[in-house]
Amino acid sequence: MKVLICISNVPDTTTxxxxxNNNTAFDKSGVQWIINPWDELALTRALxxxxxxxxxxxxxxxxxxxxxxxxxxxKALAIGADKAIRINADPVDSFQVASLLADAIKKEPCDVxxxxxxxxxxxxxxxxxxxxxxxxLPSVSAVSFLNITNGKVELKREIDGGQESIEITxxxxxxxxxxIAKDPRIPNMRxxxxxxxxxxxxxxxxxxxxxxxxxxxxxxxxxxACKKIDPDNVKELVRLLHHEAKLI
Amino acid sequence: MSVLVYTENWDGKFKKLSFELVSYAHEIAKxxxxxxxxxxxxxxxxDELLKLGDYGAAEVLSASNDCCKNLDNQVYSHIITQxxxxxxxxxxxxxxxxxxxALAPRLSVRLKAGLATGxxxxxQSVEPFTITRKAFTSKAMARITINTPVKIVTLLQNAxxxxxxxxxxQIEVFNPDLSAVTAKTxxxxxxxxxGKLLLTDAEIVVSGGRGMKGPENWGGIEELAALLGAxxxxxxxxxxxxxxxxxxxxxxxxxxxxPDLYFALGISGAIQHLGGISGSKCIVAVNKxxxxxxFEAADYGIVGDVMKVLPEIIxxxxxxxxx
Numbered sequence: 335m336k337v338l339i340c341i342s343n344v345p346d347t348t349t350x351x352x353x354x355n356n357n358t359a360f361d362k363s364g365v366q367w368i369i370n371p372w373d374e375l376a377l378t379r380a381l382x383x384x385x386x387x388x389x390x391x392x393x394x395x396x397x398x399x400x401x402x403x404x405x406x407x408x409k410a411l412a413i414g415a416d417k418a419i420r421i422n423a424d425p426v427d428s429f430q431v432a433s434l435l436a437d438a439i440k441k442e443p444c445d446v447x448x449x450x451x452x453x454x455x456x457x458x459x460x461x462x463x464x465x466x467x468x469x470x471l472p473s474v475s476a477v478s479f480l481n482i483t484n485g486k487v488e489l490k491r492e493i494d495g496g497q498e499s500i501e502i503t504x505x506x507x508x509x510x511x512x513x514i515a516k517d518p519r520i521p522n523m524r525x526x527x528x529x530x531x532x533x534x535x536x537x538x539x540x541x542x543x544x545x546x547x548x549x550x551x552x553x554x555x556x557x558x559a560c561k562k563i564d565p566d567n568v569k570e571l572v573r574l575l576h577h578e579a580k581l582i
Numbered sequence: 583m584s585v586l587v588y589t590e591n592w593d594g595k596f597k598k599l600s601f602e603l604v605s606y607a608h609e610i611a612k613x614x615x616x617x618x619x620x621x622x623x624x625x626x627x628x629d630e631l632l633k634l635g636d637y638g639a640a641e642v643l644s645a646s647n648d649c650c651k652n653l654d655n656q657v658y659s660h661i662i663t664q665x666x667x668x669x670x671x672x673x674x675x676x677x678x679x680x681x682x683x684a685l686a687p688r689l690s691v692r693l694k695a696g697l698a699t700g701x702x703x704x705x706q707s708v709e710p711f712t713i714t715r716k717a718f719t720s721k722a723m724a725r726i727t728i729n730t731p732v733k734i735v736t737l738l739q740n741a742x743x744x745x746x747x748x749x750x751x752q753i754e755v756f757n758p759d760l761s762a763v764t765a766k767t768x769x770x771x772x773x774x775x776x777g778k779l780l781l782t783d784a785e786i787v788v789s790g791g792r793g794m795k796g797p798e799n800w801g802g803i804e805e806l807a808a809l810l811g812a813x814x815x816x817x818x819x820x821x822x823x824x825x826x827x828x829x830x831x832x833x834x835x836x837x838x839x840x841p842d843l844y845f846a847l848g849i850s851g852a853i854q855h856l857g858g859i860s861g862s863k864c865i866v867a868v869n870k871x872x873x874x875x876x877f878e879a880a881d882y883g884i885v886g887d888v889m890k891v892l893p894e895i896i897x898x899x900x901x902x903x904x905x
Contacts, residue, residue: 347834347853348852350710351718372835418702428687428697429690455718457699457716458697458700459678459687459699460683460690462687463655466655467688467690468691471654473684474684476683476684493680493772494774494780495774495775495829496774498652498744498771499769500769501768501770502766502767502768503766509684512821513828516822545727545728546727547693548726549724549725550723550725551717551720551722551725552714554721554722554723554860560867560878560881560883561882562877562883562884563883565884568895571866572895572901572902574882575843575864575866577866581843581864582810582843
């Protein structure tokens with residue numbers, strides 16, 4: 335079974351967000367880049383399954399990005415992915431990302447495609463679903479558990495107030511969220527050395543349409559200062575919530 | 583021309599978000615000088631369907647065939663596509679939750695419709711269609727323009743609120759043609775709690791962090807939540823430690839919520855946590871560290887040991903509730 339994981343190169347989750355060019359572009363200066371946390375969880379689970387002998391023949395990671403994404407892609411190889419493909423483009427919307435991925439995946443058939451449910455930069459939460467539709471494959475979203483045994487795929491999907499256990503035949507697109515794996519892997523020296531010799535293929539992008547245009551960014555308005563209440567007068571807090579905020 | 587709303591129900595009763603979506607669609611329909619058509623999938627009684635009229639739906643399409651029982655993303659996308667074409671929809675409104683995130687992208691491709699996910703407010707303008715959505719996990723907002731004939735918007739829950747716009751809704755049984763699609767999602771088992779307030783539906787949320795010291799101390803959180811009719815939540819370390827289920831984790835990689843009132847008890851407020859709760863209308867923080875970042879996001883704060891403060895909050899709330 336061949337598994338392909340779409341990974342996005344995103345700013346570290348502790349990054350202070352700033353914009354440049356009259357608030358039309360994200361300020362990349364001084365930013366640490368990481369594998370999007372949900373994508374990393376998907377990769378971690380695939381690696382765990384491969385190690386457990388679930389019959390996974392290869393794990394490929396695919397990214398849409400410019401050459402500056404390569405350190406992040408190499409990290410995916412260092413923690414155990416077998417092969418990487420980078421589609422050389424600086425995309426403007428999720429539809430363009432999904433279209434570029436779909437065109438590349440059509441040439442690189444696989445049984446299981448995994449995507450994180452969203453990325454922590456643009457939070458579109460759309461690439462996985464768009465990709466599935468473009469490939470005309472079934473998709474399961476909000477996947478919090480994945481198991482593969484003898485070619486049989488079992489999933490759990492988060493629903494309001496609980497979970498559904500699902501069976502699906504391959505090929506399919508799994509859109510994963512928290513819970514699918516616990517701790518991401520940390521690359522060790524051997525992995526980092528091996529990653530240097532693993533294949534990282536660069537594809538030139540196909541022509542893809544764009545459906546939405548980002549005009550500009552705004553930072554949220556600063557909040558009014560917190561009203562501090564004396565810890566020896568907790569009643570005052572409840573009184574304020576009742577009389578001033580009128581929330582309880 | 584119309585604004586189509588994809589509603590969601592929970593065991594035959596509309597989720598609160600459905601009324602919010604219809605209220606929101608009603609305002610967009612006013613801007614476009616058109617009407618709201620609501621789509622309901624699954625078994626929902628006529629009385630329940632009529633409720634959508636209270637918030638501004640002029641027409642309700644009810645698809646209740648057996649094949650619609652379980653969510654299969656391909657089947658549901660076909661149903662919504664056909665409803666959009668029947669209603670001649672130029673804007674489609676869905677919730678920014680797991681279901682909206684599963685379906686809206688597929689529809690965007692099927693309908694070649696520009697998609698704005700995680701929207702917080704009404705469009706700034708409808709011609710051109712310009713709307714603000716959250717980005718960088720609520721640390722910024724992006725203003726986007728969509729020029730495709732059909733637009734899809736997913737609205738963050740509790741961002742707009744429920745507003746009554748009494749309309750007499752016409753109900754129509756809707757039988758989509760599903761001969762071209764088969765459900766490939768086979769559901770083996772469903773485990774869910776019924777009758778419990780959903781975290782994303784709650785107006786008040788009581789949330790605990792590492793300052794609670796261990797799962798054995800959650801009684802206080804549950805007691806305060808019960809008193810206030812609130813849902814319970816937790817920070818990431820708490821769910822990672824297994825003190826509480828992942829479904830309660832609020833924050834960047836967990837649930838994004840926007841209740842009216844959020845209690846952060848023993849939560850330091852890492853930037854990732856704030857990303858998930860910063861939409862709350864009012865935040866109350868209790869933490870023993872006066873420099874904890876949660877106080878920068880909070881409206882009311884107490885610097886103190888949550889183990890000591892929480893029982894006092896409970897006592898004071900009881901007093902108020904007893905009048």
